[in-house]
Amino acid sequence: MAQVVLVGAWLGVVGVISESLYLTKSVSVEITRKIVHIGAGNVILLAWWLHTPAWMGIAASLLFSLVALLSYWLPILPGINSVGRTSLGTFFYAVSIGLLTATFWEGSPEFTMLGILTMTWGDGMAAIIGQSLGRHRYTVWDMTKSWEGTSTMLLVSFGVSLGVLSIVHGLTPTIAAIALLTALTATFLESFARWGLDNLTVPLGSAFLAYGLWQWWG
Template identity: 55%
Template sequence: MSLTPVIALESAINLELQFAVVGLWLGVVFLLAAWLYRLNPTYSEAVRKVVHIGTGNVILLAWWLDIPAWVGISASIVFSAIAFLSYYFPILPGINGVGRQSWGTFFYAVSIGLLIAAFWPLQQPQFAALGILTMTWGDGLAALVGQRFGKHPYRVWGMQKSWEGSATMFGISYLVCWLIFWAVYGSLWQTWLIPVGVALVATVLEAFSKLGIDNLTVPIGSAACAFLLYNWLHFI
């Protein structure tokens, strides 16, 4: 008797479970965001950060559940299209306002698909996770800290930043990178050194990005930097 139908059935069941776990997590994130927005529409920035940080952690589920690359890439395409349309139609109220001068949500979805396409075939999803989580947590918390506690501003290309926000970006980026390297490679000297370069690259990219493009440059730049540094220093 051929085992092919049995294997196909098991794969289908596994994929359904993966969809269920990811869908449950996203459902919780968007319900929380909707509740905040309904509670007070002026909380739009808080709503965006809840979605920004909450949805980014899907990359960890995709990694841990070994979700196929085609699923992640397909989801990225769908959400990129929704995000693009939301700038012209009220599809995601509280996350994107019609005519809002930022393409951050669109770039966010695109970056996830690009990193999955780059690192899943190499069987090194940790670098995709590193890039997305650096953007998710670093950029998200840097914005909140900068807005709330930024007492020392500076300007880059007409944009106002704060040293407090940039310091948060550097610290969180270092922590994210160190945690992932420690979990995958253990406590090697590269685990402590590489995050310094990654955090510096992420902080500079975040400071010099306009119109939300940091949601693309930060994850791709961070992942590429970590990948290149690891492959270089690994042989020293």
């Protein structure tokens, strides 16, 4: 019960911050989304510390997936989604957490954390840095990206992957190589994703690649 209360309290704080930023207009709506993106994703660290069972994460994923879908038609999460928004990023975000929890949490939770935190911090910081400091632009399909944002995605993804794997398996050249390959893949997936699909492809691609490489090399 305490696990549910603490996780719920954390998400509640993130929600309050989101709506406060949205109502005061102190930052842009997109920056607000990314702040929530980062804050909500960090709940996985709390869940790991509390040894939260997998069923709880899967149930939360299903609930928030439903809420995210409804928010595209109803003003449930105005600080995160606007009604009629074409991107399904929030929905994919919730789905990816459930899939990674169901796949890895019981036996190899580090890969659940790696995937989610790569999405949380890598994609989140790439958007924030790209929008605030991005000066060198490039276009992929109809999307405008910045080299500053893409570089941030690569560096943060590498740092997250290296940190998570090193905590569990120790810092070795093999772990560093796995982290680098994972970061390069995550950056590629983030750069080419459309309609918010990066919130699905980045965490799943990162986690499954890192797991496969670890099984092969480790």
